[in-house]
Structure formats: structure tokens, C-alpha cells
Amino acid sequence: VAPPGELKYEGRGPVSDLVAPSAVTGVLDDCLCDIDSIDNFNTFKIFPKIKKLQERDYFRYYKVNLKRPCPFWAEDGHCSIKDCHVEPCPESKIPVGIKAGNSNKYSKVANNTKELEDCEQASKLGAINSTLSNQSKEAFIDWARYDDSQDHFCELDDERSPAAQYVDLLLNPERYTGYKGSSAWRVWNSIYEENCFKPRSVYRPLNPLAPSRGEDDGESFYTWLEGLCLEKRVFYKLISGLHASINLHLCANYLLEETWGKPSWGPNIKEFKRRFDPVETKGEGPRRLKNLYFLYLIELRALSKVAPYFERSIVDLYTGNVQEDADTKTLLLNIFQDTKSFPMHFDEKSMFAGDKKGAKSLKEEFRLHFKNISRIMDCVGCDKCRLWGKLQTQGLGTALKILFSEKEIQKLPENSPSKGFQLTRQEIVALLNAFGRLSTSIRELQNFKVLLQHSR
Numbered sequence: 001v002a003p004p005g006e007l008k009y010e011g012r013g014p015v016s017d018l019v020a021p022s023a024v025t026g027v028l029d030d031c032l033c034d035i036d037s038i039d040n041f042n043t044f045k046i047f048p049k050i051k052k053l054q055e056r057d058y059f060r061y062y063k064v065n066l067k068r069p070c071p072f073w074a075e076d077g078h079c080s081i082k083d084c085h086v087e088p089c090p091e092s093k094i095p096v097g098i099k100a101g102n103s104n105k106y107s108k109v110a111n112n113t114k115e116l117e118d119c120e121q122a123s124k125l126g127a128i129n130s131t132l133s134n135q136s137k138e139a140f141i142d143w144a145r146y147d148d149s150q151d152h153f154c155e156l157d158d159e160r161s162p163a164a165q166y167v168d169l170l171l172n173p174e175r176y177t178g179y180k181g182s183s184a185w186r187v188w189n190s191i192y193e194e195n196c197f198k199p200r201s202v203y204r205p206l207n208p209l210a211p212s213r214g215e216d217d218g219e220s221f222y223t224w225l226e227g228l229c230l231e232k233r234v235f236y237k238l239i240s241g242l243h244a245s246i247n248l249h250l251c252a253n254y255l256l257e258e259t260w261g262k263p264s265w266g267p268n269i270k271e272f273k274r275r276f277d278p279v280e281t282k283g284e285g286p287r288r289l290k291n292l293y294f295l296y297l298i299e300l301r302a303l304s305k306v307a308p309y310f311e312r313s314i315v316d317l318y319t320g321n322v323q324e325d326a327d328t329k330t331l332l333l334n335i336f337q338d339t340k341s342f343p344m345h346f347d348e349k350s351m352f353a354g355d356k357k358g359a360k361s362l363k364e365e366f367r368l369h370f371k372n373i374s375r376i377m378d379c380v381g382c383d384k385c386r387l388w389g390k391l392q393t394q395g396l397g398t399a400l401k402i403l404f405s406e407k408e409i410q411k412l413p414e415n416s417p418s419k420g421f422q423l424t425r426q427e428i429v430a431l432l433n434a435f436g437r438l439s440t441s442i443r444e445l446q447n448f449k450v451l452l453q454h455s456r
Contacts, residue, residue, distance in 0.1 A: 395434020
């Protein structure tokens, strides 16, 4: 990466003329992959298919509780702007198979579950798939007693809560809502300052609370970051990449004008430059975009690792429509084949590879920090921002759970359930939609490149 003072608009690359190519091309730090390869792979293999997948019934309906109170501070910035509003989906519109299967196998259930409750649970499972054997149904009931919270990187919503509602993600797209100011800033500041392993004495670049450091331009922050262990460095890059991705969506789907009550949404070049231009951000924008690519690689790796879970005949993406369910699974397996064909995956084995006791402690610290971030999403004052924030953090949390469950995934039986590794429907929907958002971000980045070239 060129020093900030040497950033120039020159050369040709996948994002040249968009941000300085010397900063957003070449090999990514902490992995052996170059940005050109990711751009091409995403554009020609992943993006068209993941977009189709997100339109399938199984993946478009997400059950979420947007009424959970903020656990860290009194909410003072709830957004009343109409574009912040989330339109819940009427129960009548939800495919019958999804409604029948909305019980959360991963919820904590008391060990003294009564026989009657067992019967009710088995009856619900029978409604999902009448071909399940009695043995399988008993295994499912057993899971309900099993609390696997030690594997979760996210605070999961209780899908059985009366406050949890189905949301049609296609009718509630992620875009700029006008939610900004101190309330929005407080959420991200809390994430970075309290959950990214950073001491108070180190200030993030562009942090308005940082004391004036002359010509520092964030170099002291990056000197500190490079001195961290790989795991903590990765953690920061994941959060920064997620933040960059969300900002890209807001720039690409911005309220441009409203005439006769009809809003017009589209890319806002000025907003994009404010957030990512190397000159306006003093070199910080390109670094954040590199972290977006790094996050893409992490989630791509998780999808390639979890493929065996879905390749088993016992796993159905059940909505009740037999033909659509079969087509959806075929499309998903096709995407998995593509993810496995990518030649430059991130190697997660390099993480938590020290002495067993230290590695276990670090992994637990990593997990708890991320889980805390998922709870902070309940402090977002705009419902639409909260919806997509919760979904994307849950998707990343599910990806991390997958990456650190490789042995359990390898041991999965072909034709029967397994206690070792399970994903709820909520986790599956979040995982694929979150990756779809990253794929869209990288595609939108290419679009901004073209727009900036034309605007000169």
C-alpha cells in the first residue's frame, strides 16, 4: 500500500479512477489474494446467481425482532422518517412450509420438557416433512433440549417471541433513509471503541473526538493495528469491511429526489466521494474498501466450507412448494460449487493456532466481542437500518461459526440429523443474504468507477 502522501489517480485496475489504484488493487494484507481476481470472480460467477437466490421464497423472508430494547443505553434517536419504516409481512403471505418450520431448534429449552411438549414438537416437525423417520424426530426433540450457545457468535432473536415478525427483504431494501447524526454515530463509535480490542489512547482515523495530530493521517493507528496478533487484526478488518459495505449500499441506493410523492433512488457520486475518496478521507477510504474485499473473502470461505452440510439429501430448503424448493437447492449447490472453485481462499487455520489454552481463550474473547456487536444492533434507531444491520452481523456471525466448526461439519452423517453442527433457518437466510450484500457492494464499486470516469 502506498503511503497516504503518494496516492495518485493513475494506472488501470478494477477500481482505477474510482479510488487510487495504488491503494485498492494488488494483494490483500493477511491473505494471498488479489483484488482483480475477486472482482472478476464476483462479477461473472457469484453476483448473478446470488441475486437470483435472494429472490427465492426461502431466502426473501426473514424473521426478526425489531422491538428489542437497546441493552446499553436509553434509546434517544428513534427515526421517524418514513424511509426508516419496515413493512412487516402479513402471515397470509408467508409460504406454509416456512411458517410450519419457524420453531428454533437452537433455543434453550429446560431439560424437564414434558411429554406433551415433546408430542407437540414432533407434530410440528411432522408438518414440515412427513418423510422424517421416528428416529429423526426424536433427534430433533433432543436438539431442542440442547443449548449450543457456546458456538454462537451472535445474539439470536427468539423467533417464537410475539414481537418477532416476518419481513420480506425484497420489499424492504437496504438504502439511504436519512438516519444519521449523533444516534447513528454513537452505534458505530461503540462498536469500534469498545469491541475492537483497541485501547482508549489509540484514535481511529477521521474520529472527530481525536485530538489534533498534525500530519498523522491515522498512521499511528495503523502502526498499532499491525502490532496486533492476526486474530485481532482480522476482527477489526471484518468490522471495518462490514461498515464500508453498508456505506456503499447507502451511496448506491440514495434518495436523489422526490417528485409528486414518488421517490427516485440511485447512486450518489458526491456521497460516495465523501466516504471513500482518498483525498477527502486522507487515504482512509481505500483502506476501508480493502477491508470490504477481505470480509468478502472470509464469507466466501465459509460458504465453501459449509457446502457439505447442504449437499446431504436430508437437508431441504422447505417452503411447501416442492418444485421451487428443489430449484432453490439446485441453485444454492451451484453457488457452493463456484465458491469451492475459487483458487485463493483465506486460510482460517492460521487463526487460533497457538498453544491450546491461549488459542481457546483468544477464540472465546473474539466470540464474545462479536456477540456484543450483534447486541449493539438493537440500539440502531432506524428500523430499516436495524433490520439490515442485524441480518448482516448475524450472517457474518454464522460465517465465523462455520469456519471454526470444520471438524464437526466433516463428521456430519449423510442421512440423519447430527448434534455436532446445526444451522437454523434464520442463520441460513442471514448467511446467504449477508454474502449477497457483499457481492452487491463489490458490483456497486465497479459501477461507481464507471460513473466517476464519465463525470470527469
